[in-house]
Amino acid sequence: MVYLFFLFSLVSPFLFISPKNFHxxxxxxxxxxxxxxxxxxxxxxxxxxxxxxxxxxxxxxxxLSDKQITILPYLLFVSCIFFFITSTYHAFHLTKSLADAFxxxxxxxxxxxxxxxxxxxxxxFTSGYYSPSxxxxxxxxxxxxxxxxxTPFVSWVPERWGLAVAVFFVYQLATILWILWAYQIxxxxxxxxxxxxxxxxxxxxxxxxxxRIGSSFHFxxxxxxxxxFFFYIWEQRExxxxxxxxSPWIYYNVLTLSIVLYLSQKEDxxxxxxxxxxxxxxxxxxxxxxxxKNENRDAQQSSGSVRDNSKEKATIQSLxxxxxxxxxxxxxxxFIYPMFGDRSESVSWTQTLTQEYHSVFKQVTGAKKxxxxxxxxxxxxxxxxxxxxxxxxxxxxxxxxxxxxxRPWHHEVYTYYSYxxxxxxxxxxxxxxxxxxxxxxxxxFLILTCLFWKNSLDQNxxxxxxxxxPWKIPTIQKEIQSDLKKVNLILLSIFKGPIFGEPKExxxxxxxxxxxxxxxxxxxxxxxxxxxxxxxxxYITDKATTFPLEQIxxxxxxxxxxxxxxxxxxxxxxxxILWPKSRILEYKKELENQKGVFVxxxxxxxxxxxxxxx
Numbered sequence: 001m002v003y004l005f006f007l008f009s010l011v012s013p014f015l016f017i018s019p020k021n022f023h024x025x026x027x028x029x030x031x032x033x034x035x036x037x038x039x040x041x042x043x044x045x046x047x048x049x050x051x052x053x054x055x056x057x058x059x060x061x062x063x064l065s066d067k068q069i070t071i072l073p074y075l076l077f078v079s080c081i082f083f084f085i086t087s088t089y090h091a092f093h094l095t096k097s098l099a100d101a102f103x104x105x106x107x108x109x110x111x112x113x114x115x116x117x118x119x120x121x122x123x124x125f126t127s128g129y130y131s132p133s134x135x136x137x138x139x140x141x142x143x144x145x146x147x148x149x150x151t152p153f154v155s156w157v158p159e160r161w162g163l164a165v166a167v168f169f170v171y172q173l174a175t176i177l178w179i180l181w182a183y184q185i186x187x188x189x190x191x192x193x194x195x196x197x198x199x200x201x202x203x204x205x206x207x208x209x210x211x212r213i214g215s216s217f218h219f220x221x222x223x224x225x226x227x228x229f230f231f232y233i234w235e236q237r238e239x240x241x242x243x244x245x246x247s248p249w250i251y252y253n254v255l256t257l258s259i260v261l262y263l264s265q266k267e268d269x270x271x272x273x274x275x276x277x278x279x280x281x282x283x284x285x286x287x288x289x290x291x292x293k294n295e296n297r298d299a300q301q302s303s304g305s306v307r308d309n310s311k312e313k314a315t316i317q318s319l320x321x322x323x324x325x326x327x328x329x330x331x332x333x334x335f336i337y338p339m340f341g342d343r344s345e346s347v348s349w350t351q352t353l354t355q356e357y358h359s360v361f362k363q364v365t366g367a368k369k370x371x372x373x374x375x376x377x378x379x380x381x382x383x384x385x386x387x388x389x390x391x392x393x394x395x396x397x398x399x400x401x402x403x404x405x406x407r408p409w410h411h412e413v414y415t416y417y418s419y420x421x422x423x424x425x426x427x428x429x430x431x432x433x434x435x436x437x438x439x440x441x442x443x444x445f446l447i448l449t450c451l452f453w454k455n456s457l458d459q460n461x462x463x464x465x466x467x468x469x470p471w472k473i474p475t476i477q478k479e480i481q482s483d484l485k486k487v488n489l490i491l492l493s494i495f496k497g498p499i500f501g502e503p504k505e506x507x508x509x510x511x512x513x514x515x516x517x518x519x520x521x522x523x524x525x526x527x528x529x530x531x532x533x534x535x536x537x538x539y540i541t542d543k544a545t546t547f548p549l550e551q552i553x554x555x556x557x558x559x560x561x562x563x564x565x566x567x568x569x570x571x572x573x574x575x576x577i578l579w580p581k582s583r584i585l586e587y588k589k590e591l592e593n594q595k596g597v598f599v600x601x602x603x604x605x606x607x608x609x610x611x612x613x614x
Contacts, residue, residue: 001441002068005198006075008034008448009205012455012462013083016090020464027456034449041442064194072190076183076201080176083205087214091168093465094215095161101469102477102573104160104538109217113163114546116147116154128547134554143333146226146264147219160542167221171214174224178426179204181232185434196433199382199444203429203451208461209380209418215463216416222265227423230258231430234322237314252321259325267333268420270326271401276394276424277319283390284316370403373413379450381425387437391428395421471573476604480573483602484539490600490607491528491544491566529562531555533569534579536605540568549587555594555610565610566599567591573604 011030015023064072098104111129115138118126128134130141139145153169154162179201186197204210213221233255239247263269377399378385378392386392398421405411413421455461471477528544537546549569551558559565571584596608 009079012206013086016086031452038445095164097467110537134551143267218416220416220419230262231427233258237318275397279390279393381429385428479603483605567608570604
């Protein structure tokens with residue numbers, strides 16, 4: 001049986017390296033096979049019960065043998081390695097395909113990447129992509145200081161691949177850590193509760209919502225890692241009652257650190273923590289009220305009662321610390337921090353929540369679809385977590401924020417918007433494994449049947465790394481790719497002679513006359529700012545600071561901080577629905593009004609230089 005579950009853990013890793021047209025039929029085949037196993041095992045269990053062998057069946061069905069328990073950690077290791085290798089392969093080809101199709105548009109990949117590059121240069125969270133002025137702080141848009149953890153990746157990995165590497169690495173690491181935690185709490189009870197671990201292992205290895213965060217190329221993927229850190233520390237609270245005198249202080253200090261790290265991933269994490277623990281708080285409050293009401297009765301002094309009191313005491317102390325830190329944090333984020341600096345320089349979170357969307361994106365679903373999504377979320381952590389009533393209620397309260405949202409992606413928990421729920425779902429699964437709740441083999445197969453049935457219906461799980469370019473004329477795309485190689489040489493060169501005023505017809509676009517002496521970017525005085533068209537930014541060298549093309553209107557203030565300011569555009573290369581050519585031409589006219597000087601023109605891309613600002 002262990003070998004069978006091992007094979008199920010390889011389904012998604014296999015999909016990562018297989019052709020897209022194979023995904024749906026293969027997952028449907030797995031779903032049908034599991035459905036058959038569910039019926040077969042349910043029939044066997046019913047037959048054993050009807051033959052008056054209930055006691056024997058409940059003690060033997062689904063139990064692991066000593067040999068299986070011995071081989072399990074080796075199979076788990078192989079599964080994790082295979083997951084890491086195949087997801088890395090998938091991440092590379094997906095990233096390259098998106099980049100080659102020019103689909104890494106300014107917001108959000110380029111915007112987030114440039115914020116991380118800004119941090120690495122010691123310039124803080126400055127952003128030209130989330131700021132009307134081009135100089136505001138991203139933290140007014142989303143208070144997510146924890147994203148600086150990703151900064152080393154953009155420093156080590158060249159040419160704007162750093163964010164992609166960082167996001168997929170965190171996704172891989174977090175997935176493996178959650179699996180290992182589940183194994184850690186199960187390894188001493190595999191004979192009794194091994195089925196719950198095996199089920200949770202398959203759920204994590206094939207988790208649709210985990211993958212959505214990992215493939216979103218967004219910094220919110222960090223909640224998987226720091227959510228794990230927080231909940232892992234949180235679960236150690238009972239041990240402090242048995243530890244040495246100083247251990248409670250060590251524990252509470254580490255717990256405080258874990259809370260702050262988790263909260264720092266985004267401004268709304270604290271709200272979800274409050275909602276998730278609310279049923280637990282109410283449950284404890286009810287128990288305390290009940291105890292006080294019966295305090296005149298005979299005190300219960302049994303060992304079990306003492307253990308329960310100790311557990312409850314540790315939970316109350318830890319919850320008090322968590323709620324105190326969360327309230328202080330939310331007070332700072334929403335009331336104190338906005339008082340510092342000019343918030344009008346940045347696009348605030350509330351502005352984003354209330355903004356109108358293009359009709360193409362307005363597909364918010366009704367109550368029936370919302371309930372279906374909630375069930376799918378619960379299934380992704382195992383149907384067994386329905387037995388964890390306080391946690392499921394807490395998850396439901398968090399999901400209510402999605403139900404009433406008017407934002408399409410948030411409402412339908414798509415792309416990275418599952419970051420609000422996934423850590424809590426995974427933690428509930430951990431609690432389910434630790435609980436005394438029983439799980440039959442037939443019910444385990446039913447959970448996995450539901451999982452692969454859902455996965456088989458999602459056409460974007462996993463994403464097709466062979467992405468068809470949306471641009472109507474392929475030749476334009478090839479010309480753009482050729483031009484951009486020369487553009488970066490121009491941007492990183494020192495101009496010795498006046499070539500700016502020469503007529504365009506004197507310049508050979510295929511053999512442009514630009515100097516080859518590289519600019520010394522070690523000196524911060526030699527800073528390059530590039531105002532670039534929305535779909536070209538990924539291929540602009542990461543040694544330059546990019547700004548969206550519309551920030552040309554603020555160039556007089558922005559370019560004071562730069563050694564040189566360029567403008568890169570390709571008016572023919574755009575999506576007429578979302579970004580019409582006329583809009584790009586308006587910015588080109590603005591550039592001409594500012595007396596921008598022509599530098600070079602290729603087949604599609606043109607480079608201009610803005611006049612030096614004092």
